[in-house]
Amino acid sequence: MAQQVQGVVAVGKGEPVRIETITVPDPGPGEAVVDIQACGVCHTDLHYREGGINDDFPFLLGHEAAGVVESVGAGVTDVAPGDFVILNWRAVCGQCRACLRGRPWYCFNTHNATRKMTLAGKGTELTPALGIGAFAEKTLVAAGQCTKVDPAASPAAAGLLGCGVMAGIGAAINTGNVGRGDTVAVIGCGGVGNAAIAGARLAGAAKIIAVDIDDRKLATATGLGATHTVNSRESDPVEAIRDLTSGFGADVVIEAVGRPETYRQAFYARDLAGTVVLVGVPTPEMQLELPLIDVFGRGGALKSSWYGDCLPSRDFPMLIDLYLQGRLDLDAFVTETIPLQDVEKAFGRMHQGDVLRSVVVF
Template identity: 70%
Template sequence: MSEVVKGVISRTKNAPTELVDIVIPDPGAHDVVVKVQTCGVCHTDLAYATGGINDEYPFLLGHEAAGVVESVGEAVSHVQVGDFVVLNWRAVCGECRACRKGKPHLCFDTHNASVPMTLTDGTELTPALGIGAFADKTLVHEGQCTKVDPSADPAVACLLGCGVMAGLGAAMNTGQVSRGDSVAVIGCGGVGDAAIAGAELAGATTIIAIDRDAGKFEWATELGATHTIDASKTDDVAEAVRELTGGNGADVVVEAVGRPETYKTAFYARDLAGTVVLVGVPTPEMRLEMPLVDFFSHGGALKSSWYGDCLPERDFPMLVDLYLQGRLPLEKFVTERIGIDGIDEAFTSMEAGKVLRSVVVL
C-alpha cells in the first residue's frame, strides 16, 4: 500500500524549501522503496530550487543518499529487502547506442521509478536527478540502488551518490591520472577536493590546489594537495602551475568551477600533451572565446566529465572498501550532520564555502 512520509520540496523558483507530507506509491515491477538514512546537500539541489535545472516544480529535493531497501516490486532481482545501498542517477539501460558500444558510463536512457511520488493532493513531484531523497523514504528503480558494505558510515557512503564521485571520477576515470603524474585542480569545493583525493589515490606526486579562497586550502591539503595557489593574489595562475611542474604545465588539469575564465586557465596550465577535464557545471549563457590555433598547437585531450564517468556498480563498492581500509579519507568530506529541517541553512553555508558537505541524517 502507498504511505505518507515527510519530504523536503521546492514548490516555486527561489522560494524557501518546505517540509511536507508526500505520498510514496506502491512500487512498480522494477521499483524499490528505500528508507533513507542520510543524504548529502549538493549544489544540484540548490540549482533545482533556484530554477537552474528546469521549471518542473514542485521538486522533491535530495539525491546524494544512502539507505536500506524496505520493499521491492514483483520483478526486482538486483537488490532485496534489507540491503544497504547508495543511490545513483546512472541506472544504465544496457540497450542505448552508448551501452551497445561498450560505453555504459555515457548511457543515454538511464532508468528511474515507473510511478511518481506525489503530494497528498495528487500533485506529481519531480524528484531531483530521479531520486528525491530529502525524505524519510523514496521510490527509485532497482538499478539506482548500489549495494555496498553495510559497515560503512551512511553519512560517508552517501557522498558517493553525486559530488564526491564526480570529483574522484574526474581525476581517476576521465583524467586517467596515473603514478608520477602532476595534477592541478581549479576550485577547491567538494568536487575539486574529491578530485584531489582521487589524484592522490591514483599516485600523482604533484597535486596543486587552486582557489580564490585561501581558507579552503586546509581541506585541500588534508586530502592530498602538495602545493596551493591563491588565485586572488596571483597574476598568472597558469604560469604559477608551470613553475611548480618544471616549466611544463600539469599532466592533468581538473576544472571544477565551470566558468570560461577558469577553463582558459586550465587549458594554458596543462602540459602541451596534457589533459583538461571539465567537471564544473557551466550555465547555458556562458561562452568561451579562444584562438583556434591554440587548440591546434596543443596535443593531449580536452574532456568533459559527467558523474565522474563512473559506473556505480563498479565504483561505489570499490571506493567504500578503500574507505573502510583507511586508504580513501571520505569521512573528511562530512563537515556537519544536520536534521531534515536544516536544508536552507545548509544551502547558505554551501554558497559561502563554509562546508565541503552538510549531510542530512534521518
C-alpha cells in the same frame, strides 16, 4: 500499500523550501522503495530550487543518499529488502548504443521510477531531483539506481558518492586517466574539486596542485592530498602551475568551477599533449572563446566528465572498500550533520563557503 513521509519540497523558483507530507507508492516492476538514512546537500539541489535545471515544480529535493532497501517491485533481482545501498542517478539501460559498445558509464538512456510520488492530500505529482528525491524519510527509485555496498560504511559518508564526491574522484581516475607519477592541477576546491584531489592521490599522482581563492578550502585540499596550493587571488594560477612543474604545465588539469575564465586557466596550465577535464557545471548562457591555433598546437585532450564517468556497480563498492580500509577519507567531506528541517539553512552556508557538505541524517 502507499506510505506517507516527511520530505523537503521546492514549490517555486527561488522560494524557501518547505517540509511537506509526501505519499510514496508501492514499487512497481523494476522499482524499489528505500528507507533513507543520510543525504548530502548538493549545489544541484540549490540549482533545482532556483529553477536552474528546469521548471517542473514542485521538486522533491535531495539525491546524494544512502539507505536501506525496504521493498522491491516485480522483476528486481540485483537488490533485496535489507540491502544497504547508495543511490545513483545513472541507472544504466544495458541496451543503448553506449551500453552495447561496452561503455555503460556513458549510457544515453538512463532511467528512473515511473510511478510518481505526490503531495499528500493534494495528489500533485512531484519531480524528484535527479530522479531520486532523497530529502525524505523514504523514496521511490528505479532498482538500477540502488548500488549495494558494505553496510559497515557510515551512511553520511557513503551517500556522498551518489553525486559530488564520485564526480570529483571519477574526473581524476576515469576521465583524466591520472596515472602514477603524473602532475595534476585542480582549479576550484569545493566538494567536487577536493574529491578530484583525493582521486588523484589514489591514482598515484606525484604532484597535486590545488587552486582556489579561499585559504580554508586550500587547507582542506592539503589534508586530502594536495602537495602544493595556489591562492589565485594572490598570484596568476597559470604561471604558478608552470613554476611548480618545471615550466611545462600539469599533465592533467581538472576544472571544477565551471566558468569560462577558469577553463581558460586550465587550458593554458596544462603541458603539451596534456589533458583538461571539465567537471564544474557551467550555466547555459556561458560562452568560451579560445584561439583555434592553440587548441590545435597544444594537442592533448579536452574532456567533459559526466558524473565522473562512473559505473556505480563497479565504482561505488570499490571506493567504499577503500574507505573502510582507511585509504579514502570520505568522512572529511562531511562538514556537519543536520536534521531535515535545516536544509534551507544549509543552502545559506553553502553560499558562504563554510562547508564541503552538510548532510541530513534521519
